[in-house]
Amino acid sequence: MSKPYNESLGNVHGSVTTENKTGWKKILAFIGPAYLVSVGYMDPGNWATDIAGGSAFGYKLIWVLFASNLIALLLQSLSARLGIVRGLDLAQASKITYPRFVNFCLYILAQIAIIACDLAEIIGMAIGLNLLFHLPLIWGVSLTITDTLLMLFLMNKGMRKLESFIISMIFIVGLSFLIEMFIVTPDVKEVALGFIPGNLTGSALYVAIGIIGATVMPHNLYLHSSLVQTRQITRTDQGIKTAIKFNLFDTVIALNLAFLVNAAILILAASAFFKNGYFQIAEIQDAYKLLEHIFGKTAPVLFAIALIAAGQSSTITGTLAGQIIMEGHINLRVEPWLRRLLTRILAIVPAMFTIIYSGEDGLGNLIILSQVVLSLQLGFAVIPLIHFTSDRKKMGNFAISLKVKIVAWASAILIVGLNAKLVYEQINTWAKASPSTAFWMYVLVIPVVIGIALLLLYVFLRPLLFKHADVPTYIPHGIAGEIDNLDAIVYHTIGVSIDFSKNDTNSIRHAIMQGGKKAHYILIHVVETAGARYYGDQAMDHETQSDVDNLNRYVEALVKLGYKAEAKIGYGMAATSITEIVNNRKIDFIVMGSHGHKALKDLIFGTTVNKVRHMVNIPVLVVKAQV
Structure with missing residues (x-):
């Protein structure tokens, strides 16, 4: 039996050591995951809902922000607990609990939430570029597609570098708003009164649910349960207890910082706009212009810089969450850059249509709508999370206590109840609009x-x-099968991928180790010139002829040493050509050299080996590049 999931974020899983460290070094080793999560709590979607709430209702919705932060602290700590104790992210736990069709539905809903989140980040970054450099919004939206390259670069640098980048972005956002608080000088007494809860109806309810959706973001629950697994911990009761304690410390600090940033945005809107009679500032652009009008040039510039930093950092964490959800729920693994590109394109389309048909004025409403969509998805992440962390059979001594369970279920009921109220009110509003609208309702x-x-x-x-069903439960590494036959495997035809680098000798050496002098060796090289792509074996340009000559030299050298070898040239796409040669020549083992590329070159060269592995049905030996 194979395990029903891969390691969560396998390329950085367990990559940060926490052992043999004491004091501050121990604390610092665990700090990081919650900061990546906290980015989602201060993205452009939060800005729009906080500005809308502050300008329309003054300080009256601060309590909603505070309550949302408390709920977020609870749920994120449960998410971290799940990842630490069971070694599963939320999507993986759902996969082994619910049937396949339900997991597919959960994946679709979670993916919609990520697209909605990405939509807010696209609009926020485009607006920031427009405010700072007067770049048209349509061009700003288009440019956001290039952040795929930055994400790829940071992912290749490792988890610690990625966390450092995110924390630096958070620092820029926090510093910008700290300075702006001194500029706008809010009424401290009025701010304190804003922490007293009040009744929510109509537009206040809509904005409040937007604030909840922007604060307690569903994809952050998936993300946190995975990120805590990047830390190596001792799998003992004491080791797990220590990891939970330090991750709770990390979560409390990071999310409270995020709350302060969100509160600062709402207070800024209340002090600058509500107090000056501007009650309907839902547009980030209007906020920028009014800040300039009321307080001069410094405040709006800081505002725009923070907006770009928030959008850029949020888009990276959204990519990680997308990977976790796709691999966890439906066990599908694709290249991170490709997944990022698809998600971004799906988010860019509605932004483009909004700009074209509704103009810039529609973007603010679109951001708030995206946050409401996030809130509607929350129940599908929160309810399973509470179930999983309450299960004493699987969590053991680390299952949550009755008190925590009660508070968690109360939070879930609040979220689902507010969403149900919003949906009911919205359907009623649409149904009363006209008879034709009611029909489609x-x-x-x-x-x-x-x-x-x-x-x-x-x-x-x-x-x-x-509750007590025993299928399938948590199996860390699957169940070992019986070993009853260890006879040597004899390979008759061995392929060797050649790229005329210093790695070729190493690849040929490993091939010979598998087959000796009894096997037949086929040296494969693929010509990827434009001519080769169009004309195939008809192409005999200078590069093709040179490659043929070089490959024949290898063959001659092997024949002189007593091996049976031949050359085979492929044309066009490397992975496709190699696969065709493997199938046509009935090769039963292939050796390929790894390229050793990083960052940008990975985007261009890095998928050939993986593609071949998935396209052929024979063993593939990947030989590491010599340095």
Whole structure:
């Protein structure tokens, strides 16, 4: 039996050591994951909802922000606990708990949430570029697609470098708003009164749910349960207890910093706009212009710089969350840059349409709508998380206590209840708009809402009804199969991928170790020139002829040493050509040299070996490049 999941974020899993460290070094070793998560709590989506809330209702919604932060602290700590104790991220735990179809539905909903989050980041960065450099929004939105390269570069540098970049972005955002607080001088007494809860109806409810969706973000729960696994810990009760304690410390600090940033944005909007009679500033651009009008040039420049920093850091954590959700729920693994590109394109399309058909004024409403979509997805992440961390059979002594369970379920009920109220009010509003609108409500919208409600009910009931079901439970590395045959495997035809680098000799040596003088060796080189792509074996340009001559030299050298060898040239795409040669020549083992590229070159060269591995049905030996 094979394990039902791969390691979460396998390329950085367990990459940060925490052992043999004491004092501050021990604390610093664990600090990082919550800061990556906290980025999602201060992205451009938060800005839009905080500005809308502050300008329309003054300081009255600070309590919503504070309550959201407390809920976030609780849920993120549960997420970290799940990852540390069970060695599973939230998506993986869902995969081994719910049926395949339900997991597919959960994946689709989670992916919609990530696209909604990405949409806010795209708009925020485009607005920041527009405010600072007067770049048209349509061009700013288009340029955001290039951040895929930055993400790829940072991922290749390792988890610590990625965390350092994110923390530096958070520092820029925090410093910018700290300075702006001195500029706007808020009313401290009014701010304190804003922490007293009040009734929420109409537009206040809509903005409040947007604040909750922007603060307690569903993909952050998936992300945190995975990021804590980048730390190497001792898998003993004491080691796990220590990891939980330090990660809680990390979470409290990071999320409280995020709360201070969010509170600063809301207070800024209340002090600058609500107090001056500007009650409907939902647009980030208007906030920038009014800041300049009221306080001069310094405040808006800081505002725009912080906006770009927040958007850029959030897009990286969104990519990581997308990887976790895709691999966890449906066990599909693709290149990070490709997944990032697809997600970004899906988010760019609605932003482009909004700019083209509604102009710049529609972007603010689109950001708030994206945050409401995030909030609607929350129940599908929160309910399974509480179930998983409450399960004493699988969590052992680290299952959450009854008190924590009660508070967690109360938070879930609050979130789901507010969302249900919003959906009900919105459907009523749409139905009353016109008879034709009411018809489409009953035909399309209401059935979808009922379907989603039934799915949420199933997600809640399944772990309760099958609480003691024993299939499939957590298997860290699968179950070892019986070993009953260890006879040597004889390879008759061995392929060797040649690229005329210093790695060739090493690849040929490893091939000979597998087959000796009895095997037949086929040296493969693929010509990837434009001519080769179009004309195939008809191409005999200078590069092709040179490659043929070089390959024949290798063959002649092997024949002189007593080996049976021949040359085979492929044309066009490397992975496709190698696969065709393997199949046509009935090669039963292939040796390929790894390229050793990093960052940008990975984008260009880094997928050939992986593609070949997935396209052929024979063993592939990857030989590390010599340095």
